[in-house]
Amino acid sequence: MLSVLDIFRIGIGPSSSHTVGPMRIGAMFVRALAKRGVLERVARVAVELQGSLALTGVGHGTVDASVLGLAGYDPETTDPDDAGKALSDIDADKTLRLGGQHEIPFDIARDIDLAGHVIPALHPNGMKLTASDVSGAPLLVRTYYSTGGGFVASEAQLKRQNHEHSPKFIDHESNRLY
16 A cells, blocks of 8 residues: 555655665665674775666766765655755765765765666666675675665565566467466
């Protein structure tokens, strides 16, 4: 059951797919790092915005929303003035506090890749995040999708959903899907 608040999202930017979703994805990724017990080992996070997220990323606020999500901001409660100051500080200091807790070097121009040439097969709004340790070894790599209206899904969720709804075989005589 969806409520009106599920349909009409509160958040920064002109498009919930390009701001609310990426902000939530950033926060989900940080929670996944904490759950695995590796958050304090993270030395770098790289974000690859794919497809539509990359092609409209700057103009629609996707880059800013991604950074804010990693920093622990929530789309429903973020004050735009606070968000603007936080982004300015992150850009000036070249540091980011993951989830507001663990500080890492972070350069928006270096650590966010607008990979418009990557068109994801599962959904046009892809976001791949990679956390690495001090030696550059990956601690966690995840791909998520901003599926619209502020809703998000992991790569595993979309693959599972597509598999569950895909036909098992086609009867070519009757053209029925089974």
